[in-house]
Amino acid sequence: xxxxxxxxxxxxxxxxxxxxxxxxLNGHGLRVWIDETELTLGDSxxxxxxxxxxxxxxxxxxxxxxxxxxxxxxxxxSALWARESGIDKVLLPVWHQITRERVSSFSPLLAxxxxxxxxxxxxxxxxxxxxxxxxSRNISEQQLKERYSERFDFPLPRVAExxxxxxxxxxxxxxxxxxxxxxxxxxxxxxxxxxxxxxSLLYRLYAPIALFRQVSYxxxxxxxxxxxESKIRFCLLESIFYALTNEVQVAASGxxxxxxxxxxxxxxxxxxxxxxxxxxxxxxxxxxxxxxxxIQKTGGSDLPVVVDLGxxxxxxxxxxxxxxxxxxxxxxxxxxxxGFTPRDRPVYWRLLTFWWxxxxxxxxxxxxxxxxxxxxxxxxxxxxxxxxxxxxxxxxDLFEPMETTWLAAGxxxxxxxxxxxxxxxxxxxx
Numbered sequence: 001x002x003x004x005x006x007x008x009x010x011x012x013x014x015x016x017x018x019x020x021x022x023x024x025l026n027g028h029g030l031r032v033w034i035d036e037t038e039l040t041l042g043d044s045x046x047x048x049x050x051x052x053x054x055x056x057x058x059x060x061x062x063x064x065x066x067x068x069x070x071x072x073x074x075x076x077x078s079a080l081w082a083r084e085s086g087i088d089k090v091l092l093p094v095w096h097q098i099t100r101e102r103v104s105s106f107s108p109l110l111a112x113x114x115x116x117x118x119x120x121x122x123x124x125x126x127x128x129x130x131x132x133x134x135x136s137r138n139i140s141e142q143q144l145k146e147r148y149s150e151r152f153d154f155p156l157p158r159v160a161e162x163x164x165x166x167x168x169x170x171x172x173x174x175x176x177x178x179x180x181x182x183x184x185x186x187x188x189x190x191x192x193x194x195x196x197x198x199x200s201l202l203y204r205l206y207a208p209i210a211l212f213r214q215v216s217y218x219x220x221x222x223x224x225x226x227x228x229e230s231k232i233r234f235c236l237l238e239s240i241f242y243a244l245t246n247e248v249q250v251a252a253s254g255x256x257x258x259x260x261x262x263x264x265x266x267x268x269x270x271x272x273x274x275x276x277x278x279x280x281x282x283x284x285x286x287x288x289x290x291x292x293x294x295i296q297k298t299g300g301s302d303l304p305v306v307v308d309l310g311x312x313x314x315x316x317x318x319x320x321x322x323x324x325x326x327x328x329x330x331x332x333x334x335x336x337x338x339g340f341t342p343r344d345r346p347v348y349w350r351l352l353t354f355w356w357x358x359x360x361x362x363x364x365x366x367x368x369x370x371x372x373x374x375x376x377x378x379x380x381x382x383x384x385x386x387x388x389x390x391x392x393x394x395x396x397d398l399f400e401p402m403e404t405t406w407l408a409a410g411x412x413x414x415x416x417x418x419x420x421x422x423x424x425x426x427x428x429x430x
């Protein structure tokens with residue numbers, strides 16, 4: 001999706017409601033489609049509005065007497081209704097100087113939908129929309145000014161550090177340092193140990209993902225103007241986060257792994273059968289809770305900066321020796337590392353293998369300035385297991401043959417990454 005919010009409104013409500021609302025939401029880092037900023041001289045009105053309606057996560061509809069008197073806003077409302085399913089919520093109604101009875105006379109279903117009224121002030125409307133849209137984005141003024149850009153560059157040293165962490169996780173000597181010192185079958189025990197190696201691995205694995213996550217909201221808006229090379233690079237790093245938060249799909253790729261961690265009495269079950277019941281991914285909401293521990297707050301127009309390892313270690317040790325939200329957040333992020341071996345965490349091992357291949361391809365695309373999907377697919381598919389630095393794990397330490405893990409990563413690429421690449425190129429085509 002290119003935008004978070006599409007604002008549908010009557011022209012009469014633009015100055016008083018629509019424009020201030022769009023400005024406030026933009027200030028919170030949301031990408032807002034509104035005609036005054038997205039339509040320029042010579043544009044096809046219908047085509048541009050259709051693009052906004054289909055490429056926005058949510059549609060904010062400002063319901064007023066003027067809205068119901070106009071044909072065009074009602075057509076936008078119908079399009080947003082059509083996008084809704086029994087699961088996904090798209091339509092977000094805002095009432096402006098109108099009563100429930102008047103809304104009901106137009107549409108009883110619309111009147112039954114929970115709405116927010118401008119009688120409570122624009123700030124309250126903004127707060128309610130942000131809640132549904134997933135929270136305010138901490139992006140800098142510079143990012144707000146540069147919503148559109150042509151290039152996407154990501155620090156290669158972060159990629160190299162992540163690969164070094166994955167390589168270490170393929171070695172037995174590393175696994176010994178990850179053994180939990182706490183009994184993680186007990187309630188309210190979230191963090192397994194505070195060994196320097198655990199902290200270092202956690203930092204190197206997730207600092208680049210946190211950095212990408214921090215800027216991705218703004219960067220995704222630039223997909224329309226990215227060069228082909230930048231589109232591929234963006235989608236590759238996007239797939240890193242996608243795999244982490246969709247580990248069930250990773251487990252189901254290739255030869256499906258028995259994996260069902262969300263069950264009653266999961267603490268005891270994962271102790272008995274960790275391969276199946278130990279949670280080996282994380283939700284995007286839970287990951288976002290840890291981002292302030294990785295990203296240094298900056299003022300002015302500076303871009304986000306990753307904290308150094310020493311600062312992260314201090315935060316980790318403090319959470320480990322205390323209790324509360326940070327302990328649970330960091331514990332869930334590091335969950336798959338506590339007691340890690342490829343045999344006991346086969347889903348996470350698949351995830352790490354996929355990451356290794358994606359990072360390797362990312363380095364290749366930077367080196368060769370590759371901007372062609374077919375070439376990227378060929379490079380990923382031609383990667384050799386025998387030539388990989390993580391292929392040396394012995395069979396006795398694996399839950400499944402390494403060849404099976406390698407092929408599962410390939411199927412995940414074919415099923416979820418390639419289609420995203422093609423969609424990106426089609427959606428963003430000039």
